[in-house]
Amino acid sequence: MPRPIEALVHVDALAHNLRRARAVAGDAQVWAVVKANAYGHGIERAFRGLRGADGFALLDLAEAERLRALDWRGPILLLEGCFEPRDLELCSRLDLWHVVHCDVQIDWLAAHKTHRPHRVFLKMNSGMNRLGLRPDAFRAAWARLDALPQVAEVSLMTHFSDADGERGIAHQMAAFAGATHDLPGERSLANSAAVLRHATAAGVAADWVRAGILLYGSAPDFPAHDIRHWGLTPTMTLRSRLIATQHLQPGDTVGYGSTYRAGQPMRIGIVACGYADGYPRHAGTDTPVLVDGVRTGTVGRVSMDMLAVDLTPVPGAAIGSEVTLWGRGPGDAQLAIDDVAHAAGTIGYELMCAVAPRVPMRVDEA
Numbered sequence: 001m002p003r004p005i006e007a008l009v010h011v012d013a014l015a016h017n018l019r020r021a022r023a024v025a026g027d028a029q030v031w032a033v034v035k036a037n038a039y040g041h042g043i044e045r046a047f048r049g050l051r052g053a054d055g056f057a058l059l060d061l062a063e064a065e066r067l068r069a070l071d072w073r074g075p076i077l078l079l080e081g082c083f084e085p086r087d088l089e090l091c092s093r094l095d096l097w098h099v100v101h102c103d104v105q106i107d108w109l110a111a112h113k114t115h116r117p118h119r120v121f122l123k124m125n126s127g128m129n130r131l132g133l134r135p136d137a138f139r140a141a142w143a144r145l146d147a148l149p150q151v152a153e154v155s156l157m158t159h160f161s162d163a164d165g166e167r168g169i170a171h172q173m174a175a176f177a178g179a180t181h182d183l184p185g186e187r188s189l190a191n192s193a194a195v196l197r198h199a200t201a202a203g204v205a206a207d208w209v210r211a212g213i214l215l216y217g218s219a220p221d222f223p224a225h226d227i228r229h230w231g232l233t234p235t236m237t238l239r240s241r242l243i244a245t246q247h248l249q250p251g252d253t254v255g256y257g258s259t260y261r262a263g264q265p266m267r268i269g270i271v272a273c274g275y276a277d278g279y280p281r282h283a284g285t286d287t288p289v290l291v292d293g294v295r296t297g298t299v300g301r302v303s304m305d306m307l308a309v310d311l312t313p314v315p316g317a318a319i320g321s322e323v324t325l326w327g328r329g330p331g332d333a334q335l336a337i338d339d340v341a342h343a344a345g346t347i348g349y350e351l352m353c354a355v356a357p358r359v360p361m362r363v364d365e366a
């Protein structure tokens with residue numbers, strides 16, 4: 001028998017979260033961001049729940065090819081544009097829309113031979129200082145693109161650094177509006193955090209929102225807000241089973257480094273899940289976990305293939321009991337990936353992207 005660990009991708013949950021994105025984005029069209037193999041869910045699996053999106057945004061050209069192989073004929077946007085000139089050939093062949101974030105990418109386009117003019121999204125660096133042209137260089141780049149026969153349509157884009165936090169987006173909105181107010185073209189500004197927290201402000205949702213993490217049932221601004229607050233639902237379950245139990249006496253320790261010491265008699269369970277499955281090794285004692293749908297916590301260090309859980313609240317648990325590391329448990333039980341990430345000092349994004357290839361992942365059509 002294979003190890004009992006598995007991951008499930010919930011198609012109904014993806015579709016639900018996409019509907020939530022639409023509800024808050026108003027009239028804007030919705031890009032489903034499916035980079036990083038759909039945030040670890042698998043492009044092909046995620047597509048089944050997200051096919052109602054207006055377009056798909058990603059950055060790996062091989063992932064764009066996989067989407068076209070699924071017969072997706074609608075828009076695909078390359079969020080980082082081309083990495084080298086010959087990528088433009090694939091853009092022409094597969095009709096990919098692409099970001100242009102620097103003058104060098106415009107040089108490549110100017111030298112590109114194509115029968116099909118491209119739709120491009122010119123990206124402004126409005127303060128994030130990652131990709132994009134600064135506001136004072138934006139108009140010149142726009143004029144250059146607009147004059148190229150290789151370009152059919154220029155849209156305008158920027159990305160927020162603090163949509164999830166205190167600083168907010170006003171300073172970047174001002175920089176973007178100042179340099180673009182009289183330029184034509186569709187606009188795209190908002191990521192998940194901006195969609196959820198700021199989409200009611202004028203101009204934020206614009207023509208296209210770029211929804212990523214919210215589609216996958218994680219709150220971009222956890223712990224300020226959780227998925228329940230935003231009306232989102234988990235799209236991935238990581239589950240396994242107990243493969244052993246131990247009775248501890250006061251003073252007994254658990255696992256490598258003996259970081260947990262029992263203060264009283266207690267029972268623990270050993271779960272077939274470790275850091276080689278993608279579970280965060282930095283999760284310390286008391287990271288939330290469900291055993292038979294009952295919330296309890298981990299004890300001691302996470303090992304490569306195993307971790308230990310406190311069975312005090314689940315006296316009936318035994319070898320074979322179902323353990324939910326995150327996602328949907330038995331019955332109505334649920335454990336948000338954000339709760340686990342927070343306890344491990346990281347974010348939901350990282351956990352869902354890190355589920356290891358050795359964990360079998362399958363679609364749950366329920």
Ligand SMILES: *Cc1c(COP(=O)(O)O)cnc(C)c1O
Nearest residue numbers: 033079159191192210211212213
């Ligand atoms: C990843 C990404 C997004 C989506 O971000 P979320 O926080 O997951 O919503 C949007 N825009 C760009 C440019 C991105 O790289």
